[in-house]
Amino acid sequence: MLLTVNELSVSFGGVHALDLSHFELNDKELRVIIGPNGAGKSTFLDILCGKTKPDSGQVLYNDIPVLGKTEVEIANLGIGRKFQKPSVFPSLTVFDNMLLALKMKKSIFASLFFKPTEEIDVRIRQVAVKVGLDKELKKIAGELSHGQKQWLEIAIVVLQDPKLMLIDEPAAGMSDEETEKTGELLLELSKHHGIIVIEHDMKFVEQIAKDLVTVLVRGKLLVEGSFSQVRNDQRVIDSYLGRANVQLENF
Numbered sequence: 001m002l003l004t005v006n007e008l009s010v011s012f013g014g015v016h017a018l019d020l021s022h023f024e025l026n027d028k029e030l031r032v033i034i035g036p037n038g039a040g041k042s043t044f045l046d047i048l049c050g051k052t053k054p055d056s057g058q059v060l061y062n063d064i065p066v067l068g069k070t071e072v073e074i075a076n077l078g079i080g081r082k083f084q085k086p087s088v089f090p091s092l093t094v095f096d097n098m099l100l101a102l103k104m105k106k107s108i109f110a111s112l113f114f115k116p117t118e119e120i121d122v123r124i125r126q127v128a129v130k131v132g133l134d135k136e137l138k139k140i141a142g143e144l145s146h147g148q149k150q151w152l153e154i155a156i157v158v159l160q161d162p163k164l165m166l167i168d169e170p171a172a173g174m175s176d177e178e179t180e181k182t183g184e185l186l187l188e189l190s191k192h193h194g195i196i197v198i199e200h201d202m203k204f205v206e207q208i209a210k211d212l213v214t215v216l217v218r219g220k221l222l223v224e225g226s227f228s229q230v231r232n233d234q235r236v237i238d239s240y241l242g243r244a245n246v247q248l249e250n251f
């Protein structure tokens with residue numbers, strides 16, 4: 001098991017943001033987490049990457065306890081996070097954003113000076129091809145389209161080569177075409193990485209949900225199952241899919 005979570009709980013000002021009894025993720029599994037606004041989805045990822053300290057619970061990553069470790073320690077263990085809000089440097093080129101991401105990977109930082117520039121160059125180009133940004137490497141990141149900025153964010157996570165990637169709402173604000181490309185990218189990445197994706201766009205969820213979908217509601221696990229199981233579950237329809245904020249267009 002890549003990730004095992006037990007009795008994970010956190011409150012903010014007395015309100016239970018997350019109260020997750022159990023969660024497991026296999027190596028190279030692609031898990032989609034859905035649920036209404038404020039369900040605790042981002043909070044869960046915040047805990048996994050060390051940004052938020054839970055009140056109680058256990059998180060094992062490859063049998064290593066993660067809680068209590070710093071964000072840097074967790075990143076170095078191999079857990080990479082793409083946040084809901086953009087975090088690229090808009091005034092740097094795509095290439096330099098990616099170079100910076102490589103330099104920030106602490107374990108290779110020391111060896112970076114000994115590596116031929118060509119090797120770094122090749123790695124950046126490989127990842128750029130993977131995310132569809134190979135023709136944009138010299139472009140200023142701030143001038144990329146919204147979709148391309150999201151792909152750069154994903155590229156920055158991929159460059160750290162994590163075993164577990166945490167990706168929060170990658171398709172938000174994307175065109176249909178960009179959304180589909182993002183889905184293909186995540187499916188491709190899941191051949192090599194365990195991935196947890198949070199998403200509201202159900203058409204996109206259907207595209208990428210080759211494994212299990214987890215539904216969170218008010219911090220608790222409501223149901224877990226295949227896409228069609230979850231899609232047809234009356235409790236999920238009542239508490240989430242029936243709501244106006246869910247993108248069910250063309251569904």
Ligand SMILES: Nc1ncnc2c1ncn2[C@@H]1O[C@H](COP(=O)(O)OP(=O)(O)OP(=O)(O)O)[C@@H](O)[C@H]1O
Pocket residue numbers: 012017035036037038039040041042043044
């Ligand atoms: N740092 C924080 N301080 C106080 N309250 C917080 C904090 N982070 C999250 N919350 C609260 O915890 C609850 C869960 O929020 P969270 O952001 O995890 O929801 P979400 O499922 O990601 O929602 P969305 O779909 O809108 O992104 C919300 O009530 C939110 O207001």
Ligand SMILES: [Mg+2]
Pocket residue numbers: 041042043084168
């Ligand atoms: Mg969120």
